[in-house]
Amino acid sequence: MSWVDRFAETIMAYSRPVIAVMLVLTVVAGAGAGTIEQSSDLGQFQSDTTESEKLEYVEANFSTGPNNTTVAQVIVRGDNVLTRDSQLETLRLQQSFRENETIDRTLVDDRPTIGVANLLAIASITGEQQRELAATAAEFEAVNATVREERGALEERRAELNATQRELRAALDTLHEEPSASPRAQFDAVAANSSVELDDTQYATFNESAQLRRNAENESQIAAASRLGTQGVLADEYQDLERRSEDLESQADRLEELGGQLAEQQAALENATSPTLQEQIDAVESMNATEYERALDTVLGEESAGQLSGLAFMPTNYEAGSTSSNATMLMVTHQSEGGGGRGGTASDAVVDAQLAMQSIANEDVAGDGSSVIVFGGGVMSQEIENSMGDSLAIVGPLALLFVVVALLVAYRDLLDILLGLFGIVAVLVWTFGFMGWAGIDFNQMFIAVPVLLIGLSIDYAIHIFMRHREQRQHGGAYGDDDARGSMRVALAGVGIALVLVTATTAIGFLSNLTSPVPPIQDFGIVSAVGITAALLVFGTLVPALKVELDERLENRGFDRRKRAFGTGGGRFSQLLSTGSTAARRVPIVVILVAALVSAGGAYGATQVDTSFDQEDFIAEDPPEWTSTLPGPLEPSDYSMKENLAFVNRNFVREDSQAQILVEGTVTDPETVRRLSEAEREAADSDVAVPLSSDEADVQSPLRTMQRVAAENESFNATLTAADTDGDGVPDRNVEQVYDELFAVAPDEAAGVIHRTQDGDYEAVRMVVSTSGAAAMSDVTTEMQAIADGLDGNGLEATATGQTILFDIVQEQLMDTVIESLLITLVAVFVFLMVAYRLTKGSATLGAVTLLPVVFSVSWILGTMALLEIPFNVMTGMITSLTVGLGVAYSIHMSERYSLELERTGSVWEAMSRTVTGTGGALLGSAATTVGGFGVLVVAILPPLQQFGIITGMTIIYAFLASVLVLPSLLVVWTKYLGPDVSFDAPSDSSAVATASDGGQVTAASNDQDGT
Template sequence: MSRVDRFVGAITGHTRIAIALMLVATVVLGAGAGMIEQSSSLDQFQSDSPESEKLSYINGNFSTGPNNTTTVQLIVRDDNVLDKESMLGILALEQELRENETIEPTLADNNSVVGIPNIVATAAIQQEVGGDLQRTNAEFQRLNSSVAQERAALENRSQTLNATAKDLQRALAALQQNPDASVEAAFEQVRSNTSVELDEEDFGTFQQAAQGVRNAQNQSQAQQAYQLGTQGVLADQYQSLQQRGADLQEDGERLRELGSELQALNAEFQNASTPTLEEQRAQLESMNESEIDQVLGLLLGESDDSGGSGGSFSAFAFMPTSFEEGSTDAEATMLVVTQVSDSGSTAEATGQSSDAITNSQLAMQDLANENPTEQFSVNDVLVFGSGIIAEETTQSMTDSLAIVGPLALLFVVVALVVAYRDVIDILLGLLGIGAVLVWTFGFMGWAGIAFNQLFVAVPVLLIGLSIDYAIHVFMRHREERTGSTGASTDTVRGSMRVALTGVGIALVWVTATTVIGFLSNLTSPLPPIQEFGVVSAFGITAALLVFGVLIPALKIEIDGFLEGRGWNRKKQAFGTGGGRFSSVLAAGSSAARRAPFVVILVALLISAGGAYGASQVDTSFSQEDFLADDPPEWTYELPEPLKPSDYSAKENLDYVNENFLRQDSQAQILVESDGTSVASAAALERIDTAQTAAADSDVTVVLSNGEVDVRSPLSVMQSVAATNETFNATFAAADTDGDGVPDQNVADVYDALFAVAPDQAAGVIAQNGDGEYEAVRLVVSTKGSASMDAVTEEMRAIAQEVEGDDGGLTATATGQTILFKIVSDQLLETVVQSLIITLVATFLFLMLTYRITEGSATLGAVTLLPVALSVTWILGTMYLLGIPFNILTGMITSLTVGLGVAYSIHLSERFNQELDRTGDLWESMRRAVTGTGGALLGSAATTVGGFGVLAFAILPPLQQFGIITGLTIIYAFLASVLVLPSLLVVWYRYLGPGRSTETGTTTATPAED
């Protein structure tokens, strides 16, 4: 007795023990199902790569503001979003965002909501304050200059008067000593040596003083005479000087008042750059349409002759890319809301969103949908953000399961009703499916594998595959009981033992080959695909155990119990009762009898066409792949538990891509030192070249004013130099040739940049712990509609320009789009590798097992050949239907082999068994095709139905996967019942037991190869 016979005997002989053990295993494994977590982030599909490592370095070493931030884009649409009413409505919307208890905690501290109304109001406030500041400053400068000049004049006048007084004193002294000297001559000498105007009256006073000096009788009289001759002569002049000093003091007081006023206005001007929302609203309300248009003209005006923007560059970033410069009319504008996430990594970089971010963005969406015309005086508000995308992706998974799960079960029930026509057998089949799902999801929980987009297909996959086991076991059991195999076994237990013994080895081989197909995905560099392979392999193994042990044991107990009470449990096997089904199933054997080589040639020609189509199939991995279209109308008529949600993210994403700058669509080029310092003139020259190339690239976003959004150390330095005089002096001094690129003392320029604009500098320049400059980066805003291939190719070419041919610098192009391109390439790698591994492993496995069990290794190769042909058929079909390789369809090649080989194994195994029984080629072929073929048709119908319902899934990759997998099963079934019979006939005649005879009858055993 073989091991298979002993194992089957243990199951059928001790059914209650088998049932108890399987139920305990179900409970233990099922306990893990509650531990499953859910994940919809695309970040989980990224494998380790230099680009992902560099992006992680960028996120950890560069900063442009608060960490862990994400942005939401609100697109406001109206007849004219730039008129006063609409802009006030947008500010009202901003106020609602700030007051909402779900949204407000997530908003960043500064400039959390920015749009054109904020920029216009701020500019208007700054204009008003700036006008007062300019006028006050002009008056201050004029008065300050006047005071300085007057102070200098008074000082000079005082010195002149004092000098003249000394000259007069010396003249009086000379006259005192020389009584005969001429008073007039002495006075004229003084007058000629001074700029002070002295008249006749002054001479009379001087003459009187001279007489007093000459006639003085004592010191007191002499001193009085000297006083009269100096101070008395210049009394008017000193009085005038004193008056001018008093006037100067008044001007000084006024100057101090203007200084205080200027200081207050400067503070007010600084505050005007960040006015409160209330101040912005008040400003707009105080302006008329013409005043608003005037400010808009400055902000969104046409470029000047120098090629620079005549208005604010940032203002154009909020306008559609089709906006006409200088216009004051637009149908749409954008609000950018900056939020702070509580997650451990930057949301923009990882594509993940915390619950708080997701809930807040959903609250924004609800707010925007609550009649914006009445609330905010605008027609429509579109909300686009990572939280909404994550929510819709997760919701599409839930909705897909809610719809396809019941539909899959319904299809299976219908198929089982047709195949079984027995309520108890149908219920046993459904019970088995439930047990397989419990085992599989319990395993996921215990293994810590998160439920992601891929695993929505797992229940359908297992429903379709596991029911195959039941159909084959039950159909073979029925054949044995009714005698359609040539022998009848009266007892339920005996017929089940024969059925399991006969079909069991085929089920083991089927399980093994299917597991090989699933486990071939372990070679994929993408973790979720690896996990999908492991979980699916476990699930199909669980199906073998459940439908090979638990369900047969239950059927024996139930049928035995019912037959013991007079119920007839003998049922006809599907496809064995003659009629139309038998005729259709016999078509393959009939063609094999008439022209096997013609059948094989036709199959090869079709496969050649499929192989050509396979070489043309595209590969795709992008955010758009996971966004659902709005579900069909009929789905909204489903009962509430099955009714899907509304989906708008994909439509909104397309709109933003076509019309606006995507806040999350950026490529980055990391430049690191490889011998040449990043703080060098040579490095800046390379960066300048790269920046120009990025600006000229077709994938770079061009705003409506012709500007491109490219940030680099050079662009940041040029921007800061335009507004900061101190840094401008440093920047200009380092640029000796005047080309706008510093060519000396670059490290000093970087130091100055960090001193005056640390946040902006840290966004493009990275320092190590020692303060050395170790890396810089370029950030390029790319078109959301640009293909991954184009973005990756362009950015890598630009990075190559930075590196140059002489080395010294290492430049790596990275960013989310480039990482998605890498995933796309790895998907293609997965397709090729998994196909080769599955084919080789299955080929070797079947040749070895058939060599051991049937004595013919070539029978294993013949069994696999129809499946290999069907791979080309399905790939050619993908090309004709325009379905690319994505995260699900990328596994179709290994699944085609893993799933399809089951049909061939069942037919080959049954053919060999019947050949041993009858010794007749054609009778064996007829029995195999009509007997096993009937079971294959039933299992194919259930599997196709199960996978076909995925076409109704909300998640797009699931739809494509369902269609392709359903066609895969059809092709595998057709290949097994139409092509495999001809291959078996050729094998029988030339490599098998019939190679030494010319007739179709032999009792020889299979020849050893």
């Protein structure tokens, strides 16, 4: 007795303990299902690459503002969104955002919302203040100049008077010492040498003092005479000097007053750049037409620059200075609490906030001819997750409904249908329980898992139930035609085939472990676990339950004998016999035609593209018929794909950026020169998106330096001193320039230059906004070319960014397709060769069994080329799935043919029984599997729709190859490599196929067959 016979005997002998153990295990396994978490983050598809490591380095060491923030782009569309009324509506919309608690709690403190309307308001508010400031500054300069001039004149006059006073004192001393000296002569000598004009009145005073000096009898009289001859003579001049000094003090007080007023006005102007929303609304409302046009030109004119330039908020085709536009953008910055919305995911708070923003926008602008798009990671994440849930809600019930309908046709028995459905549920419980215990998140790909397992599980059920029915219908050599005996024989008959099918299918799934894309690896593991669970459930639990229930019903008088699908003649039998008829008449022609078609498919395979794009995971608006579904099944509305297309065509997307990280000797002047060249190349690149100003949106150390230098005189002087040739690129003292840049503009500097805590400069980066409509491969190629130009000579340059990482995933998908196909083919080939060598004594039968699957692989790839379906995260697994799923059909056919060939010794008898018996089961399982996968075409996610179409076609091709091509291959194999059997024409009274009766044709069986 073989191991499979012993296994079947054990299951039937201990059916009740088997049921109890399997139910307990199902409960234990299923307990993990409650811990499954859902993830829609596209970042999970990224593997560990140099580019991803460098992007993590950039995010950790460079900053362009507050940490953990994410930006939503609110696009306002209308006939002309630049009218004053439209801009006021935009400001009121922002006010509504901030008044909403759900939104407001996520907004950053500093300028959470900013757009053209805000800049217009700021321009209005600051315009009058700037004019007042200019007037005050002009008066300050005038008074300051007057004070400086008068102070100098007073100092000069005081020096002249003091010098003249000294000369007058010296003249008095001379007159005292020389009595014969003439006062007039001494006075005239002083007048001649002094710049002070001295008149006769002053001489009279001097002469009087000279006489007093000569007649003085004591020191007091001498001092009095000296004062009269000096200060007395210059009394009027000193009095005038004192008056002018008092006037200067008044001017100085006025200058100090103006200085304080100027400081206050400057502070007020700085504060005016962040007025409240109500102040902004009031400012715009107060403008007349002329003032509004002037503010609009300030913000959107060709000369607009600096903080008041609004061109970055306008469509890329907007002409600077125009007063009309059909769209404008508002930036809303959220504090994301660690979830930045990268790759299509965002924190729950941000998701709620952006959904609330969209709801408020729809209410506020409804009916005024305008519309608002909220484009951000929160809305995108919500739509992706909704599409996952809606797809499951639609696909799951429809798949089960189709399976029920198909089983009604195949089984025509309520109990068998319920057992099949129970087995499917048990398999799903085991599978999702494993995901929970293993910590594998449920993502977009896993929506296909229930459908996949439903299809595969029902295959197992159909093969076991149909073989059981055959056995009960025709009996066996030992009378095993009761429920338990027939099931024992059925399990023994299909057991090996089911094990082989499970092993080969699991190999196909596990070949995805070679993929560098983590979710594809997880999908392979989960699917392999699921198919193994299907073998356990339908190989033990379901058969045990069936015999227990059948026996109970038969004991109560119910007949449980049912005819197997595809047997007993009829159209299905005739249809299934096509392959055996062709194999008997023209087997070589069948093989050649199959090979020829496969060659065409192989050529088509070279034309299949690869795709991994954020847009692939965004659902389109569901068809109208879905609105008729019951409430829980009715899908949500989806507008993100249309909105994404609009943003890609008209605006710079905040999440569409490429980055070039440069590490090494970044303070070398040669490095700065090469960065300047790289910046020009990036700006001229075809993938760089131009702003309304016709300039590419590029951030770099040089552009940051130039922008800061235009606003800061101190840094401008530093940069100019370091630029000896005047080309705008510092060619010396680069480290000093970096130091000064961090000193005057630390935030701007930290966005493009990495300075360590020790003050060393380790890396710089360049950020290029790329067109959302540009092909990812083009972005990667152009950015890598720029990075290659920077690489070397002490520098390591790497092109990175989300777009480039997605392009890498796209390339890895193609590697997955090729590697998984080769591994699956080789592994299954070796496995089948060894398995058939051990069980059938012929390794070549394993090769023959696999050959139709190779044909079907080429057919499905050719179909993908014809339908223009690319390889994506779902369809990229189709080659390994084709082998894994398709080989099951071939194994069942080969296994049954080998068994019947051993029983009957006739090729045509064995082939007839195989294609009508097993072929009928295959037709039923193919129909249910195709239908199960076919319902994926109504999924909301496009990759799932494509996966459903292609997988359904795969099953069809595998079935056709097994019932049309494999019979011819088996006939040729039998003729040249198989056992020595009869090729005589079949007899009409030939024994009808039974499952297994020990390999001998007996009278008992022939008697039964003839009935």
